[in-house]
Amino acid sequence: MATGLAIASVRHRRGGFVASFVSVFLGAAIVMAFASMLDTAGGPGVADSDKNVLTIMASVIGGWGAIIVAFSVGTILAVAARQRAAELALLRSVGATPGQVTRLIMAETAVVGVLAALLAVPAGFGGGYGLLHILQATGQVGDGVGYRFGGSALGTGVVGTLVAALIATWVTARRAARRRVQDALLDAADGGRTMGRARLVAGLVLLVGGISCGVMTATVMDGKQLQTQSVAGEGCVMSSLGFALLAPVILRAASAVLGPLLGGTGASARMGVLAVRQRIQRAATPMMPIVICTAISTGTLYMQAIWNSTRTTMTADDKNTATLNYVVVGVIAVFAAVMLVNLLVSETTNRRREFAQLRLTGATPRQILRQVFAENVLMLVTGVLFGSLAGLLSVVPYSLAVTDKAVPDTSIGIYLAVVGGVAALTVGASLAAARRTTRGPAITVLRGAAA
Structure with a gap:
């Protein structure tokens, strides 16, 4: 029921979900590109020196990149929910419970997030391939190292980004849904x-x-x-x-x-x-x-x-x-x-x-x-x-x-x-x-x- 209503809501407000879609798409692609270096480091015949470079690239740069991506995706989704404060307050005023409002917003994010994360897989694959090529062109990784895109990239990029998006949405939606209708309307009015x-x-x-x-x-x-x-x-x-x-x-x-x-x-x-x-x-x-x-x-x-x-x-x-x-x-x-x-x-x-x-x-x-x-x-x-x-x-x-x-x-x-x-x-x-x-x-x- 919530999923069907969420899909209808996304269709009705396509323009309002564009920013969320772009943020999740780009964030998932970036995380997947760096995480694929771990898959590449675990490939057969990779020298220890090459593994070290690939692991540093994935863990140090990719780790901080993932934190910034999660921060940014959470901000975009929080803004999207905040812009709907008046709408959510009206839903509460006609009888919707805080739990129902929260589930609706979570379902909307899941629909947009799953679509964006899955569509980001080819971009993440290409980004990781290009990153490996840069490392090989500068002589930091051997030319014989083959590119691999597997569980680390998909698990961290798709699942990790989607989980971060859902957690950020849950925190924002729960706070918005639990507010009194009068307070929510006042907040929507004063910005x-x-x-x-x-x-x-x-x-x-x-x-x-x-x-x-x-x-x-x-x-x-x-x-x-x-x-x-x-x-x-x-x-x-x-x-x-x-x-x-x-x-x-x-x-x-x-x-x-x-x-x-x-x-x-x-x-x-x-x-x-x-x-x-x-x-x-x-x-x-x-x-x-x-x-x-x-x-x-x-x-x-x-x-x-x-x-x-x-x-x-x-x-x-x-x-x-x-x-x-x-x-x-x-x-x-x-x-x-x-x-x-x-x-x-x-x-x-x-x-x-x-x-x-x-x-x-x-x-x-x-x-x-x-x-x-x-x-x-x-x-x-x-x-x-x-x-x-x-x-x-x-x-x-x-x-x-x-x-x-x-x-x-x-x-x-x-x-x-x-x-x-x-x-x-x-x-x-x-x-x-x-x-x-x-x-x-x-x-x-x-x-x-x-x-």
Whole structure:
């Protein structure tokens, strides 16, 4: 019964499930690609040195990648459930029990997740094959090693991603279904202003863990060891995830500091600052991939640049480390970019009713676009600032460990390229979605939203 209703719900709201589908699809493909290295390492005739490289690629890079994927998929699914707060409250008001509402949302996620994970198998197979080819082309794995795609890839990619999606959905759905109908409707109306205590504690714990890794890198680790970069990299990941979880608190403080400066540029900018403060929880959600992408990209690329500056010749281990770092940046940057675009388009499109009401009160589409631009400038500046801080928590300790200098002798071009890419994605995706949302008569938009 629940499955049939879930399938009907997915068919009726296909557009609303696109972001969830893309997130699960891409996440499963990434996890499968790295996990296939374990299958390849277990193949016949693989030398111990090749097994070591393949295992490191799967466990270290794939492990952190899986954590980021689970974090991102959970965020996308939580946003999708939060956008339906009013709908779920109405279901409760007509007699649906919390258990029935939870089962419906879980069944919807299962339908979308199973379809996305299964369709991701060919992409995961191709990604793993390409990853092995890169390792062989750089001489880190022998040419005779054959590619294998089996139980590790399928179990971790399909089953693991689906389980992570269902757990994230269960937590969100259970919390939403147990709320009183009045509270749920109020939360849907005000955009969500509060952050859970568990999220606050998790963010602080991750941030403390990241700082601890940075202190250990600068004071304990030997700069000549590969583990130094590994510990510094772990600190960067943990710090970025910590800041991402604390995004609502950070954005609230940033709006108080930067809001008057931004609001002084015009009426549309002041409206944008007020809109961010009104819907702080939802406004902070797209800031999370900005923090993660900025932190991991700058942190990893600058650590590699620092290491390259100290080497006259690149050994096999150096090439292995460089490949790992570039793969990390490439995979996480692409995934964070897709997540960023998904969240921006989803959140902006979900405001079509709000934009239509503004137009009926006299606001022009151009003024609405300026308001959205101001909102994204505030979010972008805050996200880049704290993403850069998370990156510095790894770059500065690593530079001290390797070169005895807090400020490395590297080009600022890496940082400018990362920030420029993040800014272009943020502004471009949000303005494109807002422009599409403000097309057509406002009355027609309101009727469509009500339907």
